[in-house]
Each structure stands twice: as structure tokens, then as C-alpha cells.
Amino acid sequence: QKEVEQNSGPLSVPEGAIASLNCTYSDRGSQSFFWYRQYSGKSPELIMSIYSNGDKEDGRFTAQLNKASQYVSLLIRDSQPSDSATYLCAVTLQPTTGNQFYFGTGTSLTVIP
Amino acid sequence: EPEVTQTPSHQVTQMGQEVILRCVPISNHLYFYWYRQILGQKVEFLVSFYNNEISEKSEIFDDQFSVERPDGSNFTLKIRSTKLEDSAMYFCASSGPSGAPYEQYFGPGTRLTVT
Numbered sequence: 001q002k003e004v005e006q007n008s009g010p011l012s013v014p015e016g017a018i019a020s021l022n023c024t025y026s027d028r029g030s031q032s033f034f035w036y037r038q039y040s041g042k043s044p045e046l047i048m049s050i051y052s053n054g055d056k057e058d059g060r061f062t063a064q065l066n067k068a069s070q071y072v073s074l075l076i077r078d079s080q081p082s083d084s085a086t087y088l089c090a091v092t093l094q095p096t097t098g099n100q101f102y103f104g105t106g107t108s109l110t111v112i113p
Numbered sequence: 114e115p116e117v118t119q120t121p122s123h124q125v126t127q128m129g130q131e132v133i134l135r136c137v138p139i140s141n142h143l144y145f146y147w148y149r150q151i152l153g154q155k156v157e158f159l160v161s162f163y164n165n166e167i168s169e170k171s172e173i174f175d176d177q178f179s180v181e182r183p184d185g186s187n188f189t190l191k192i193r194s195t196k197l198e199d200s201a202m203y204f205c206a207s208s209g210p211s212g213a214p215y216e217q218y219f220g221p222g223t224r225l226t227v228t
Contacts (some may be wrong), residue, residue, distance in 0.1 A: 032215050043204050043219040046158060073140075088156065092215065100146070100158035100169055101217060 004025050006089050006104035014112050019076040023089030023106050031063055033072045036088040038106065044088055048074070070112070079111045115139040117220035119205050125226045126195055134190045135224045138203030145188045146206040146217060147180065149173070156204070185194065195227045 003026040013019045021035075032051050036044035050056045050063040050072065062075040072091075076083055088104040092099045118137045138145050141162050147159040161168040163182055179191045188207075192199055202224050206217040 034216065036219075043202075043222045046216055046218060049216050090156075100161060100171065101148075101156075102158070103156040105155045 002102045004089055004091055004102050004104035005046045006107045008105055009108040010110055011107055013079050013109045017079050019109055021087050023072045023075040023104055025091050029093050030091040032092045034090040035074045038086045038088055062109055081111045081113050084111050117205055117207055117218055119220040119223050123224045128227055129194050130178040132192050132195055134203050136188045136220055137186050138207030144208045147190045148204045151201045174218035197227050200227045211224055
């Protein structure tokens with residue numbers, strides 16, 4: 001069973017703070033990692049992908065991957081009320097296109113103005 | 114910016130009826146997917162499709178389900194005889210090979226309600 005675990009939250013942070021979202025995965029063979037944002041009633045929207053150990057930054061978002069610990073995280077700097085959403089972690093087992101994503105249940109984030 | 118589109122946005126059907134959910138993937142993408150999300154639960158993979166055949170499918174994707182690429186733009190999911198438990202949001206996604214080929218982009222979804 002390929003498990004992707006996330007703390008369901010809710011996680012509340014004040015506006016301007018750093019939000020830290022965490023994800024662990026069970027299959028050591030997992031190769032590719034993705035963070036999606038999902039607003040209530042909407043579809044997942046890709047935020048970032050990360051494939052190798054270390055940090056990857058894109059604007060206010062930083063993804064961190066540690067394959068030895070089977071851990072991937074997302075940091076959101078200068079959090080805004082518009083960041084309030086559910087954040088989904090997804091992993092794939094194969095480093096090729098066309099493979100299924102395994103999703104976590106998501107962490108609900110609320111940014112308080 | 115190119116995006117995946119899906120129709121209809123909401124489908125209501127009676128148990129036992131057939132439904133077809135439609136998707137138009139991003140035009141230069143070659144890999145297509147269907148996922149579903151039951152209310153309050155996680156997004157679950159159903160099937161992936163490449164070069165006019167199924168690449169991978171989950172245990173959810175049983176004989177009641179089928180997929181088709183009937184023309185150069187559409188990608189469809191058919192549920193032959195719907196059950197109450199098929200009520201969910203169904204998302205189509207597409208990916209690669211251009212750009213970042215592993216990244217999957219989701220459509221807005223079709224909410225299927227089986228009564």
C-alpha cells in the first residue's frame with residue numbers, strides 16, 4: 001500500500017507569517033513529488049514539483065525533499081489570506097511521464113488577516 | 114495559458130444509468146488521466162492513457178469504467194451502470210512531453226451525483 005501522510009490540520013497562521021506543511025511517504029522508491037493547492041469545491045492546482053534532495057524555491061514557496069527520511073515539505077513565506085486552502089502532497093513511483101500520482105488527504109491552511 | 118477543460122460541470126443521474134464525462138486535455142500533452150475525489154476524501158487515481166491505450170489503472174477502475182480518445186481533442190470516461198458510491202468529483206488531468214513532463218495539470222472537474 002502506497003501511503004502518503006499529511007497532518008489534516010487545520011493549520012492557522014497570521015498574515016505575513018511562514019506556513020510549514022509536511023508530508024511523509026511510505027514507499028522508499030518514490031521518485032517525484034508535487035504540491036497542489038485545492039480551494040474548496042475546486043480542482044487541484046499545481047504549485048511545485050521537486051525531484052531531488054534539497055530545497056527548491058519558487059517565489060514565496062519553497063519545497064524541501066529528504067528522501068532518506070521519506071519526507072517532503074512546503075514552506076509558504078509571507079502568507080496571505082488568499083493562501084487559505086487545502087494543500088495536497090502527491091508522489092509518483094516512476095521517474096517517467098504517465099504514472100499515477102498518490103495523493104495525501106491534504107492539510108487545511110487558514111491565514112488569519 | 115493552456116488549460117484542461119471538462120464538461121459537464123455537474124451531472125445528475127439515476128442509479129444504473131450510463132454516464133460519459135468529457136475532457137479536453139492541454140493541446141500538446143500526450144498523457145491523460147482520470148482521478149476522482151469523494152467528498153471529504155483524498156484524490157484517487159483511476160486510469161492513465163497514452164498512445165490510445167491504457168497505461169495504468171487502479172483497482173477502482175473495474176469493468177464498469179472505460180476510457181476513450183474518440184478524436185484528436187477529447188478524452189472521455191464512461192461509467193456503464195452507475196452506483197450510488199460513484200458519486201464524486203471526477204478530475205481529468207494531462208501531462209507531457211513538453212515542459213515539465215512529470216507534472217500533471219487538472220481540469221475543473223465534473224461533479225457526478227448518482228441518485
